[in-house]
Amino acid sequence: MFERRQPIPIAEAVKKIMEYEMQGVTEPISIEESYGRFLAEDLTATCDVPHFDRAPYDGFAIRSIDSSDASASHPVEFEVVDHIGAGMVSQKLIAANQAVRIMTGAMMPEGTDAVVMFEVAQAYEKNGIPYMSIKREFKAGENVSFHGEDAKEGEVLVRKGTLINPGIQAMLATFGYNQVPVAKKPLVGLFATGTELLEVDEPLVPGKIRNSNSHMIAAQIERAGGAVQYLGKLPDVFDTCFTAVKNALDKVDILITTGGVSVGDYDFLPEIYEKLEAKVLFNKVAMRPGSVTTVAQHNGKLLFGLSGNPSACYVGFELFTRPIIRRMLCSSKPHLRIEKAILETDFPKANPFTRFVRSSAYIECGKLKVTPSGLDKSNIIMSLAGANSLTILPGGTRGFTKGAEVDVLLLEDQAGSEWPW
């Protein structure tokens, strides 16, 4: 009467998916649009930084050699022969005991090799000509930012696969990357299945619920860095479903369906995979929630058959689909980051299978702590709102008590893990 499915371990399921070496595609976009995208190439320095010796302070640029005799009892006087701000270049040739008044960021005038900050100079005029004097020696290079001090041309500064943050934006601008090579967002198609589903703007009727999974998954795709193509709800007619799935595969990089993958009487997906002649990588995983997650491959495209149950759907996406999206964004750490945390509440339920508990991770007194973000019934969406992590409670355990050390997967983190299992 039921189809018997053989659950496989989580690590094996993830491995089967990651064997498909989906490649990232480079897309050049303008620097204005690149924040929050992923670098598709290593970011290299296109010039030395600074690309000239520069004054890091407001003051007077001098030839240090002229200051060698300066002391409290023997001030040395300089004639101030020029005055430059950042962006200006002095045209003067600096002779002995001459100085240039210089502002932060300006290029050191030729021949000068030290900057006397205003605070330690005595400035005055004689016959309308500006002078300044100092009471100590300045060493060659004192208060100078040197050419190439921050970066050398050709140096790799940031590795490909890195999320572009404000600091990287600054670097891109510094090195003239008006066009930035970022990873094209993989296009993830999304079908919902289920006769019970209403659209968000439809009124409730008995027995039906609004389709929340598609909106949730769409946001998860965006969080992972993908682009969403919502393809609508699949009707309850096999041929229509089959054609819709088949046609969608040509238009997207990855295809997700929610619902219809279990062994229920109205679950069409297994038959669709069969008729497509898709290779089913697995259709049951030893985990809760999400055990009925099915992943198949057809003509080099991956089909993720996620559960219709919101929690199972959520977890299935994060464990199985996210790493493929991140891989296509050139990440070398495509999996959710895993960390140790202290469990802050008892979790008395036994775990025959490894359980992923939606939870809220937070730092307290410098330590990572975690607490379930709501009841753990798999049909309760409420707990998803407060979840920033999934606590892993390994299978074969008899429950956990407050204070236990547990593994958590961090959902909002961008650093990632190479392999969390």
Added chain:
Amino acid sequence: MFERRQPIPIAEAVKKIMEYEMQGVTEPISIEESYGRFLAEDLTATCDVPHFDRAPYDGFAIRSIDSSDASASHPVEFEVVDHIGAGMVSQKLIAANQAVRIMTGAMMPEGTDAVVMFEVAQAYEKNGIPYMSIKREFKAGENVSFHGEDAKEGEVLVRKGTLINPGIQAMLATFGYNQVPVAKKPLVGLFATGTELLEVDEPLVPGKIRNSNSHMIAAQIERAGGAVQYLGKLPDVFDTCFTAVKNALDKVDILITTGGVSVGDYDFLPEIYEKLEAKVLFNKVAMRPGSVTTVAQHNGKLLFGLSGNPSACYVGFELFTRPIIRRMLCSSKPHLRIEKAILETDFPKANPFTRFVRSSAYIECGKLKVTPSGLDKSNIIMSLAGANSLTILPGGTRGFTKGAEVDVLLLEDQAGSEWPW
């Protein structure tokens, strides 16, 4: 010769800014666009969830009273009179010892009050009519998800000011929020000043550098949740600058300038504030970098005069501008989140003023650790790329050694702090 400025403590500077009770504006947008935005109103349940008693498993819905005599030696038989999936509603009136074959998510047929999972039922046919039998009693309510069990109509589920994550997207869909009341992104105008600045696509020339601050700040504005209006570079002509700033104020919610706020010979901003008759809240803060940050107010708009120095600019934005943006996004925790961390490298430099060190915070063995993300010269943008935090080293200290407990401000975090100082 120099203007003497009186530095004020950081907390006082932040307080002066936050006294301007900038209000968030509600903008209704479609649910498809709401991921990553901030709720402008509390999210309340518009119906009970579930809004009908539902089967949480595949099985048979029965009247529990009919099972009261069931035991291993005395199985009780039920006639299966209907078959429903999720979204279907049984039209049958269930009489004694009748059952309905039911799929997960379907509405409990009238009169039934328990679900017998397939695994514990014996199903068979007699004369083409389906039957099933059970060998134990089922209690009223057993394996039923009750009407209103997850949420009650009118209940506040998520507070305003919360960032919309995938779980909240699911809730919005569940409760029919096709239009979502989010906080309008404050429009932040951005001018760069400095003769030394080239555009990103211009070739380098002696003494000039590409404008990296505007791109960095634009990304910081986006990270904070604001919208960017880049207004270009201000030329070195006072009247033109003045008019540009004055006109921009009418078009944006917040105005940021980078550079020109110090006491250098080419720093125009102080004069512009004066001619505008803007009220300068402060023009020097007891901190490094960023001490010359100036904040002024004119006709209810805030003007942030950030330093032209990249690091100072970065820090000034995060400490002073970000909380105003978050306030306008309805957040009750608008400041950067502060946490305790273990310093993982020596920091021998003395701190006459409180120092914000660009750093990389990470969790190791369940503990938050932090290490400077590069050299701490204030003109080095390289260290900004790896920074996800600012380590606070209080003023009046003689340096720190590895293992010390320090405060860190987390730049990528979305939870925020009510008040970090």
